Amino acid sequence: MTTPAPKTAAAAPFDPHDFPGDLVAAQHTEAELYADLHAFQKTLPWSRESHDGWPDEAERGRERRGRSASPGWTSEQAAEFDRLFVALRRAAAAVGATSGGSAASGRASRARTWSPPAWRSSMLRAPFPRHGRTSAPPPNHRLGPGYCPPGPSPHKG
Template structure:
């Protein structure tokens, strides 16, 4: 199991500011968001393609271009829809914690802007402790999270 990144030095520290020295609560929030994202998409793979019942459509070729068809969908049950909506709501809340975290305000006060701020936000997604670990215990890579979904 990986250890979250150490808390950043106090603002009055004489050490230079490191926008990649993420606080542990931000790393934990990013990890939760990644886990929820993977769980939501894994669950979505088990559902019919349409939330509402739909008759589908046949495969067609029009002017030499193939248009794939879709089989009929029974739609989702009330339980399936409620579970999906719960996953989605939990993911929104976790994402909000990451996006609105006070760390990003601190970064802005320290002069981190534009591409450097984007780089810091992207680095969080790969930070130690922010990437979910599979059952075997080794951290997942970002592509693994997508594949699990």
């Protein structure tokens, strides 16, 4: 006996580019806020608070560029930056919630289902997999080229 095909498959074939409209709108909003924030950041001084800066330094071939003095941001600039940043974070959270849940719930579910990688669990089961050994090598086992046990060298002539 075979399973009949679902009736909706014939009505609407799968379209990988058919995204929900609310997800696309949330992504556009996030992209616009991201562009606005970075365009605004380019107009700001490099330091939020006033800073004296530091000179160029060259030490043994390593160069560190200096910074000129920064007057700091005005209260209006800081308020506008904070407003854009909060709006961007909220838009990113909206995209995460629209695309299948919040980021926090995704992290929580991954944390509950975490298991060690396959190579790690296999190493825990068989600690000495090389050459078919199932137990630890003997204490006087030579560990490789250049290994010399403590004490007098057996190679001196």
